[in-house]
Amino acid sequence: ILNVEQSPQSLHVQEGDSTNFTCSFPxxxxxxxxxxxxxxxxxxxxxxxxxxxxxxxxxxxISATLNTKEGYSYLYIKGSQPEDSATYLxxxxxxxxxxxxxxxxTKLIIKP
Amino acid sequence: EADIYQTPRYxxxxxxxxxxxxxxxxxxxxxxxxxxxxxxxxxHLIHYSYGVNSTEKGDLSSESTVSRIRTEHFPLTLESxxxxxTSQYLCAxxxxxxxxxxxxxxxxxxxxxx
Numbered sequence: 029i030l031n032v033e034q035s036p037q038s039l040h041v042q043e044g045d046s047t048n049f050t051c052s053f054p055x056x057x058x059x060x061x062x063x064x065x066x067x068x069x070x071x072x073x074x075x076x077x078x079x080x081x082x083x084x085x086x087x088x089x090i091s092a093t094l095n096t097k098e099g100y101s102y103l104y105i106k107g108s109q110p111e112d113s114a115t116y117l118x119x120x121x122x123x124x125x126x127x128x129x130x131x132x133x134t135k136l137i138i139k140p
Numbered sequence: 141e142a143d144i145y146q147t148p149r150y151x152x153x154x155x156x157x158x159x160x161x162x163x164x165x166x167x168x169x170x171x172x173x174x175x176x177x178x179x180x181x182x183x184h185l186i187h188y189s190y191g192v193n194s195t196e197k198g199d200l201s202s203e204s205t206v207s208r209i210r211t212e213h214f215p216l217t218l219e220s221x222x223x224x225x226t227s228q229y230l231c232a233x234x235x236x237x238x239x240x241x242x243x244x245x246x247x248x249x250x251x252x253x254x
Contacts, residue, residue, distance in 0.1 A: 037180075062242055071144075072230070074242020117183070127173075127198065130183040130241070 030054050032120050034131035041108045042139050048104040049134040051118035055099030059121045062128060063092055063103055067114040075103075075116075108138045143167050146231050146246035153221055153253055164230030172214040173243070175202060175230040183230065189214055205206045205211045221253045 033052040041047045053061065060079045067071040076085045081096040089106045105112055115135045119128035144165040153159055165172065170191045175183040185198030189208040204218050204224070214233075217224055228250050232243040 032182075051244040064242070064245075069247075070242075071247045072232075074244070077242050119183075127185050127188065132180060132182045 030122065032118060032129050032131040033115075034118055034134050036134060037132070038135040038137070039135045040139055041105075041116070043110060044107060045114050046104065046106045047108055047136070048102050049116065049136075050133055051101045051103070051120075051131055053099050053101075053118075053120035053129075054122070055097060057122040058130075059123050061094060061101050062119040062121075063101070064117040064119070065114045066117060066133070072117060077123045097137070103134075109135075110138050110140055112136060113138045144231060144233055144244050144246040146229075146249050148249060149188060149247060150250050153251075155213070155222055155253055157221050157253075159218050159221055159251070161229055161231075161251070163214045163216070163246055164212050165214075165233045165244070166212065167233060167244065168211060169233035169235055169244070170185075170211065171234045171236075172208070173232045173234075174198075174204075174214070174216050175232065176202065177228045177230060187216065205210075221251075223253045226251060226253050 035050050063075040066073040076092045078094040079130040083094040091104045094101045117133045119130045147162045147201050172189045174187040176186050177183045184200035186200050186202040187206040189195045189235045195206050206216050228248050230248045231246040234243045
């Protein structure tokens with residue numbers, strides 16, 4: 029059974045602090061890893077699609093790294109702002125013909 | 141502005157009713173998906189389509205059915221709703237090359253069956 033684990037399940041961070049959380053996936057076969065941000069009452073929004081071991085992608089204050097050999101990806105948020113409050117989902121795909129396998133998400137709450 | 145539209149956003153219906161959840165996209169994507177999600181849980185794929193007249197069941201058993209008569213439209217139907225169908229239903233689409241591009245999601249339908 030293929031599993032994607034995200035930790036922690038939830039996280040409270042003070043505004044202005046930086047934070048990071050983890051997505052773990054099976055390392056035996058790998059095609060791509062997706063990160064999404066899902067704000068309450070909105071649609072999940074794609075942040076990054078990562079395909080290469082050692083990849084690092086950045087979008088404003090948010091960045092992500094990928095280690096396919098050990099099966100993990102980190103998402104970093106620098107200088108957290110209230111608008112960063114959301115659930116962050118990762119999803120793994122092991123082959124172009126397979127579907128995304130989703131983690132349960134990390135719920136991030138930024139305290140003003 | 142959303143390129144994929146789901147209606148209704150919220151729906152409360154009685155047991156035994158037939159319902160159709162609508163999903164339409166304007167991006168010309170061939171691939172479309174229906175996910176079911178309960179609070180704090182993973183998204184589970186219940187149906188997908190790779191093009192017109194192509195539909196497949198996902199990894200989560202579902203009593204719903206789908207159709208894909210037009211590229212832009214992928215409705216999901218429950219013939220007889222039950223309280224166990226209470227959940228959030230998300231529709232998504234993707235460009236060619238699954239995994240190369242992120243999915244685009246609709247805003248979801250939160251269904252409550254009483």
